[in-house]
Amino acid sequence: MAEPQPRTANWVLATLITMFGAVMLVATVEGGRADSALLFVVLPTLLAAVLALTPGRTPHGRVFVTTTIALLLIAVALHEGAICVLVAAPLVYAVAHGVTALIRWAGRSRRTGLAILPLPLLLLGGFEGVDQDLRIQPDQSSQVTRVVALTPEQVRARLTAGPQPVAVREPVLRLLQAPAPVHVAGAGLTPGDRWMFGYGATSHGSGGHIVTEVSAAAPGRVVFAVVADSTITSRWLRWRAAEVRWHATADGRTAVTVELAYRRRLDPSWYFGPIQDGLLHEGAGHLLDMLDLR
Template sequence: MSEQDQQRPRRTTANWVLAGLITLFGLVVFTVTVRDGRADSALLFVALPVILAAALALTPGRTTHGRVFVVTTIALLLAAVALHEGAVCVILAAPLVYAVAHGTTALIRALRDASRAYAVFAVPLLLLPGLEGSGIGPRVAPDHSVEVVRVVALPADQVAARLAAGPHPVTVRSVPLRVLGVPTPGQVSGDGLDPGDRWMFGYHGSAHGPGGHLLAEVATVAPQRVGFRFVEDSSITARWFRWRHADLRWRALDAGHTEVRVTVDYTRGLDPSWYFGPVQQVLLGAGVGHLLDMMTLR
């Protein structure tokens, strides 16, 4: 046996036991999901994460950071299994979780030979970023706004007619939304740009899974401008942010082109702000862009 083979980490009984428990957990959740009529969700959100988690459980870490990576990844994969379609939350949070896990590991290793006085100051500094929104620390600037502009190759009166006809489901063109599997409305109803007119955006789901709907109502009307308020939000996205107000404007650029602008005010539901603020800004921008596509593309 070579020296390299002797130094290579070996699978232990604990590795096999952990892999077995993960597989058993996956089989139970997979069976329940299929019985609920969600076979597609079972394959994507249960089978795949469980297989990856079991494989990682059989992969001994060579270093401290390697072992931390394996344990953290298994925990994230199992969380994705439990959340099903809400696994996008795990994907969005994964970089932050890895950073905290490996940062904590590095700090602990650095403090082994450090004085106790240094540790007294270092540990609280590590915990401070995680206090935001916990009830102990205040939330930092949770209210945000996102604006998206489209130029439509149509005269202003035809664009106004399309907007008044209400949104219609269209194929998602945004790469971030498609890659991350962010929920988008699958059913849309309602039309009109007069005060009191309502638009309903429905999200696919079942009695055992995420779904719900978002109900928007025309609140204010001005020339080439409409303001919306949000009456009800039972959608899956309500766990991530709260819609506050939306403003729709359009203006003619020339005889054959019209600029359409949507501004949405929302309240971020996830903390810390320094991480989830930019992430949600990007995703909400893509989501509002999809809304504009639903209103202007036919």
């Protein structure tokens, strides 16, 4: 059966939606909120709505092609690495094709109101992150515990010596080509001591550095505050603090825990929250490698 041809009203609506989507995209990027859910949810929703209203036999095919083009253009405009776009792509495709399916069902069903009911809710949820007051649990933390064949005194000695750059072992971080320190300066566990992590340029952007300072220290525990952060990772998260704890185990070894506290800058939370938590868990493991605690 041939697809029904859109009426003049459909084209007017599609044009208005396209113009609105373009304005919202420009406003989002210019306002420094290109990391909000508006870009990853609202934009594909509007795009899918427009394409679903245009004539043709394969709406989902048009949505796929156009969404792919949009993702590539976003990668160029925002200078994101290809892997970053791939991480966000499942969410964008799911929203775009889901909205397309709803609109097509609404066009064939007599229950149009019921079919399009999820759309306003989806658009409303898509504004998460546009304003700091419209965020869900942006402050997160990730931790990893590793048991090493060292005494607590030996662990403290290695922590006091400070970290050194090492090759990334974690498969996920290697696959994503995640930025990692290439030169490190500083040592010590006394309050006021500083560690500096320098990053080289990657496909994600220029390097930069992170400066941390020991803010508290006690037997078996040291806390670092973040003094400065000019790295590319600051586009995705803001470091808040880091803590290292260690204690002897019953078998004569030592359990070392690294906890990284940060503020997530990508939304929506239900999608990017678990992703960043997993990546930072791997990052904490890499920090233990840098401290020679393997």
